[in-house]
Amino acid sequence: MVCASIASCDDFDDIAAWGETHLAFLRRFLPYHYGVPGAHWLNILLNRLDPQAFSDCFMAWTSQLRPDAPATATAASGNGSSVPYTYRSESVTRQRRVAPLSAVPPVRRMSAAISK
Numbered sequence: 711m712v713c714a715s716i717a718s719c720d721d722f723d724d725i726a727a728w729g730e731t732h733l734a735f736l737r738r739f740l741p742y743h744y745g746v747p748g749a750h751w752l753n754i755l756l757n758r759l760d761p762q763a764f765s766d767c768f769m770a771w772t773s774q775l776r777p778d779a780p781a782t783a784t785a786a787s788g789n790g791s792s793v794p795y796t797y798r799s800e801s802v803t804r805q806r807r808v809a810p811l812s813a814v815p816p817v818r819r820m821s822a823a824i825s826k
Contacts, residue, residue: 711752722756739768 714728716813729746736742743821749757773779 722752725749725752 711725713732714725717728719725726746726749733742733746736746778784
């Protein structure tokens with residue numbers, strides 16, 4: 711999902727299509743015995759994640775990849791526009807918010823980001 715998002719995929723259909731196209735590349739990291747997950751499965755999975763916990767984990771992970779990065783990060787568009795997304799079958803529009811890296815708590819287990 712990260713690679714597909716970096717490659718400008720905007721929705722689950724785009725992400726699944728990108729995965730199918732780049733399956734050989736993805737298999738360098740995981741076997742994908744049954745191929746890549748489809749758009750429907752990705753939607754179900756991501757709707758189970760707590761957005762704030764996922765954001766905290768992702769920001770902590772990226773800050774470990776590049777510890778020399780500036781103390782703050784900005785949205786890719788840089789204009790603070792709203793980003794619509796679906797969360798638990800409810801259409802929500804949230805303002806892009808990026809916390810300073812110094813405010814990000816230590817890395818948590820990703821399983822903590824999945825709500826029960």
